[in-house]
Amino acid sequence: xxxxxxxxxxxxxxxxxxxxxxxVFTVLLAGSVLILSPLWWMISTSLKSPAEIAQxxxxxxxxxxxxxxxxxxxKTAPFTRWAMNTFFIAFFGMVGSVLVNSLVAYAFAKxxxxxxxxxxxxxxxxxxxxGFVTMVPQYILFSKLGWVNxxxxxxxPAFLGSAxxxxxxxxxxxxIPNELIEAAVLDGANHLQIWWHIMLPLTKPALITVAIFxxxxxxxxxxxxxxxxxxxxxxTLQIGLQTFKGTVQTQWHYLxxxxxxxxxxxVLLFFFFQKHFIEGSNxxxxxxx
Amino acid sequence: xxxxxxxxxxxxxxxxxxxxxxxxxxxxxxxxxxxNIFGYLFISPWIIGFLGLTLGPLLFSLFASFxxxxxxxxxxxxxxxxxxxxxxxxxxxxxxxxxxxxYVLFSVPLTTAGAIFxxxxxxxxxxxxxxxxxxxxxxxxxSGVAVYFLWMQLLSPSTGLVNTFLGWFGxxxxxxxxxxxxxxxxxxxxxxxxxxxxxxxxxxxxQGVSSSMYEAAELDGAGAMxxxxxxxxxxxxxIIFFDVLTSTIGSFQIFQEAYVMxxxxxxxxxxxxxxxxxxxxxxxxxxxxxxxxSAMAWLLFIVVMILTVINMKLGKKWVHYEGGDNK
Numbered sequence: 169x170x171x172x173x174x175x176x177x178x179x180x181x182x183x184x185x186x187x188x189x190x191x192v193f194t195v196l197l198a199g200s201v202l203i204l205s206p207l208w209w210m211i212s213t214s215l216k217s218p219a220e221i222a223q224x225x226x227x228x229x230x231x232x233x234x235x236x237x238x239x240x241x242x243k244t245a246p247f248t249r250w251a252m253n254t255f256f257i258a259f260f261g262m263v264g265s266v267l268v269n270s271l272v273a274y275a276f277a278k279x280x281x282x283x284x285x286x287x288x289x290x291x292x293x294x295x296x297x298x299g300f301v302t303m304v305p306q307y308i309l310f311s312k313l314g315w316v317n318x319x320x321x322x323x324x325p326a327f328l329g330s331a332x333x334x335x336x337x338x339x340x341x342x343x344i345p346n347e348l349i350e351a352a353v354l355d356g357a358n359h360l361q362i363w364w365h366i367m368l369p370l371t372k373p374a375l376i377t378v379a380i381f382x383x384x385x386x387x388x389x390x391x392x393x394x395x396x397x398x399x400x401x402x403x404t405l406q407i408g409l410q411t412f413k414g415t416v417q418t419q420w421h422y423l424x425x426x427x428x429x430x431x432x433x434x435v436l437l438f439f440f441f442q443k444h445f446i447e448g449s450n451x452x453x454x455x456x457x
Numbered sequence: 458x459x460x461x462x463x464x465x466x467x468x469x470x471x472x473x474x475x476x477x478x479x480x481x482x483x484x485x486x487x488x489x490x491x492x493n494i495f496g497y498l499f500i501s502p503w504i505i506g507f508l509g510l511t512l513g514p515l516l517f518s519l520f521a522s523f524x525x526x527x528x529x530x531x532x533x534x535x536x537x538x539x540x541x542x543x544x545x546x547x548x549x550x551x552x553x554x555x556x557x558x559x560y561v562l563f564s565v566p567l568t569t570a571g572a573i574f575x576x577x578x579x580x581x582x583x584x585x586x587x588x589x590x591x592x593x594x595x596x597x598x599x600s601g602v603a604v605y606f607l608w609m610q611l612l613s614p615s616t617g618l619v620n621t622f623l624g625w626f627g628x629x630x631x632x633x634x635x636x637x638x639x640x641x642x643x644x645x646x647x648x649x650x651x652x653x654x655x656x657x658x659x660x661x662x663x664q665g666v667s668s669s670m671y672e673a674a675e676l677d678g679a680g681a682m683x684x685x686x687x688x689x690x691x692x693x694x695x696i697i698f699f700d701v702l703t704s705t706i707g708s709f710q711i712f713q714e715a716y717v718m719x720x721x722x723x724x725x726x727x728x729x730x731x732x733x734x735x736x737x738x739x740x741x742x743x744x745x746x747x748x749x750x751s752a753m754a755w756l757l758f759i760v761v762m763i764l765t766v767i768n769m770k771l772g773k774k775w776v777h778y779e780g781g782d783n784k
Contacts, residue, residue, distance in 0.1 A: 192581045196589050199575075203592060206650065209618045210607045225624075226616045272503045281496025282489075291503065294511055296702075296765055298710050300734045301758040304741045304750050305514030305521070308528065328506025359495040388601035390713050395742070409602045410717060420610055427603035438598050442591060445598065446657060 214238070214424035221420050234421065238429065241422040245415060247429070249401060250408035257322050257404060258386035264326035265333055265382035266375050272329050273337035274363045278349050288338075295331045307395055321396045322389075326382065333378050340374035341367065377444045384434060405430050515758075522752035527745045539752035550753075552728050553736035559641055560732065561708040564648050569700055572655030577689065579656065580663045590660070597654030605717040608647045609634060619646070634718060637727035644714055644730070655700055662696040663689070691777040698776045702768050709761055710734055733757060 177183055213221060214237055216230045242248075275281065276288050310321040344367070352362045368375070393407040403411070409430055416422045438445060486494075497504075522539055524532040543550045579590050611618045612633040620630030631639040666689065674684050690697075712734040716722045722739060724731030733753070741750035 189581065189583050192578055193583050193585075196578055196583070200589065200592050203596060203650070203653075205618060206596075206607060206611055209611060213610060222616065224616055226618070226621055268502045272500045275496045275499035279492050279496040279499065280489075281493045284496065287500065290507070294507065296706060296761075297511065297515075298706055298757060298761050300710055300712070300737060301518070301754045302511055302514040304737075304747055304754055305517040306510060307741070308517070308747065309509070309514065311528070325506065325510060327502060328510060329500075329503035334503065358491075359499065363499075384598060390602055390717070394716075406602050409606070413606065423606050424610060427606050430601070430603040431599055434598055435595075438595065445594070446590075 210424050210428060213420055214428050216421055218419060218421055237421045237425045241412075241416070241425045242429070244422065245408060245412050246400070246403075247405070247408065247426065250403050250405050253319075253402060254387060254404040254406075257319055258383045260319075260323045261326035261386045262379050262383045264323065265330065266379050268327050268329050269333040269378060270337050270368065270371065270375060271363060273334050273341055274359070274367050276334065277338045277341035277344075278346065278362075278367075279359055291331050291334055295335070303391075303395075310396065316396055317398045317402065318396075319402070322386070322392045326386075330382075333382070337371065337374055337378060340371055344370055373444065373447055376441065377447050380437060380441050380444055384437065387434060518751035518754050521748050522755050524748045525746075526748040526751070528747055529745075532748070535748070539749050540756070542749065543753065543756065549724075549728065549731060549736055553731045553733045556641065556729065556731055557709060557711065557733040560644065560711055561705060563641075563645055564708045565701060565704050567645060568648060568652050568655060568704060569697065571649055571652040572700070573659055573693070573697070575652060575656040576659035576663055577685070579660055590657075593653035594657060595653070596651040597657075599651070601713070602717050604647075605714050608643075608650075609718055612643050612646075635726055637725070637729035640725050640729040644711070644718075647714065655704070658696055658700060659693055662693045666692045694776045695778060698768075698772045702765065702772075705764055705768065706761055709757065712738065 212228065212230055215233045215235065216227070216237075217232065217234055220227055220230060220232075276284060276291070306321075307316075310316060313320075315321050315324075348366060348370075349362055352366055357365070388406065389404070390406040390410065393404045394410075397403055397407060400408075400411070409426055412426060413423060521532065523534055523536060525535050525538075526532045575593060579586065579593065583589075612620075614620060614630065614632040614635060617630075617633075619633070623630040633639050633643040670688050670692075671684055674688060679687070711732050715725070715730045715732050715735050716738070719725040719730050719735075722735050722743075724735065734757075737750050737753045737757070740746045740753065
């Protein structure tokens with residue numbers, strides 16, 4: 169920012185910086201339009217009449233706002249039921265993910281048991297196995313257990329740990345000083361007490377991240393419900409929406425209205441917990457490599 | 458980081474160890490035994506999950522891949538027939554493999570480059586930066602059927618937004634999901650929309666690059682391009698490596714979008730969206746040919762493992778670790 173030898177204004181660092189900032193700002197603004205226009209298109213289509221959707225060139229703003237599309241679409245299929253089912257699965261999956269992964273991560277971060285490091289390498293390497301490789305035998309296992317057409321195959325695995333969440337929480341716990349644990353040990357606390365009374369409160373930000381990721385994952389999951397749920401009354405929103413398309417065919421005003429409704433909770437979650445979405449990426453990136 | 462950790466831990470154990478000797482001398486379990494008990498107790502859910510849902514299934518499908526298992530029948534050992542069938546009889550297998558390789562080959566470089574470009578832009582000091590970051594990240598959290606429906610609508614050949622947009626520039630857009638030549642580019646376009654997900658990883662890593670490096674380079678007369686290629690890229694290379702590794706594995710698993718956007722997994726026009734996993738899915742759950750599907754699963758596993766090893770070997774050549782350590 170100094171103008172030591174008084175060069176012409178367009179040669180100053182300040183000016184160049186301003187030019188650069190303006191270019192970047194313009195590019196980002198143009199990009200924002202590209203990013204947002206699909207979402208806006210979805211909302212716009214959801215409010216149009218079928219005639220207006222078929223019209224060419226397409227209207228960017230509906231000439232009339234058909235809010236009734238939402239009500240009609242919602243009534244066409246048991247969406248209320250499906251929403252409750254999805255919430256049920258996502259909620260229990262979330263509880264399992266937070267409790268179990270933090271317990272496992274605590275052991276890998278703070279308990280000095282034999283074989284810890286080699287087992288942690290196994291945890292990491294499971295992240296490299298494509299999920300599809302184990303899908304068929306898992307299905308066979310769950311069907312032999314009689315779990316097909318129940319929520320068990322969708323919820324129970326969440327209580328058995330996830331390599332990514334274990335990794336994420338363990339990295340976070342590594343930043344908590346060991347003295348804290350040692351002091352508690354001297355006071356006669358066991359690891360279960362330390363985990364519950366010290367570790368859980370201290371790792372709250374990371375736990376919220378795990379909770380959100382897990383909820384979001386369950387909410388958006390199509391593969392699991394597609395594999396394991398047969399009865400329409402057990403459907404989740406994802407698979408419900410997929411079959412809804414078979415019902416309403418190409419009635420895009422209905423399809424877009426329901427798509428908006430299904431995405432809405434995720435968007436709200438994102439805006440409320442933005443910080444934690446970002447935190448998750450930061451924890452992962454700060455240490456991976 | 459590791460060495461720092463262990464010193465503290467060692468110091469901690471020493472203090473605790475001494476106290477313990479005085480206090481409990483042999484009355485209770487030794488400290489190490491208790492650590493072992495608690496350690497294994499705490500990780501037991503993961504061990505059950507690993508044995509029951511990963512290792513067990515892996516071994517079972519290896520075994521099943523040499524049989525004609527179809528859930529109801531007995532397993533008959535048929536040797537390498539399943540693998541022979543992939544490369545000789547099953548033409549759709551080759552199609553699915555080709556489609557998947559095409560997708561991986563384009564989506565990994567495109568999303569990586571896109572995410573790096575975006576993160577560099579979003580690392581500037583500009584008004585409204587927080588807003589931009591939020592906005593660009595938003596599509597990354599939106600996924601599932603609703604998003605696929607949205608893109609089917611956007612890519613509608615006559616009245617969709619994409620072709621309307623192209624029309625403004627006098628370009629006649631393709632039929633996208635209805636034209637075998639354009640179905641995969643259509644999926645790539647959709648993928649690029651959510652490129653902001655990877656951006657966050659790079660952004661965090663860019664913020665860790667010290668500005669003194671750039672200042673020193675400027676004094677030496679380095680331009681913007683030079684700074685990018687000689688400082689920025691090497692400094693964020695560990696994240697690039699991680700991103701390439703995981704997104705390669707991820708892209709091989711493309712399934713949901715193809716399943717939803719091709720009418721329940723039919724594979725789209727000319728089978729152009731019949732991806733490897735979709736073909737495997739159809740074999741496993743449409744015709745219940747579990748033995749063949751298991752063989753496909755194992756082949757996928759081997760291919761992905763080989764690629765991962767190649768990635769790791771290559772990574773040693775180009776990934777730059779600050780001070781020879783991870784961090």
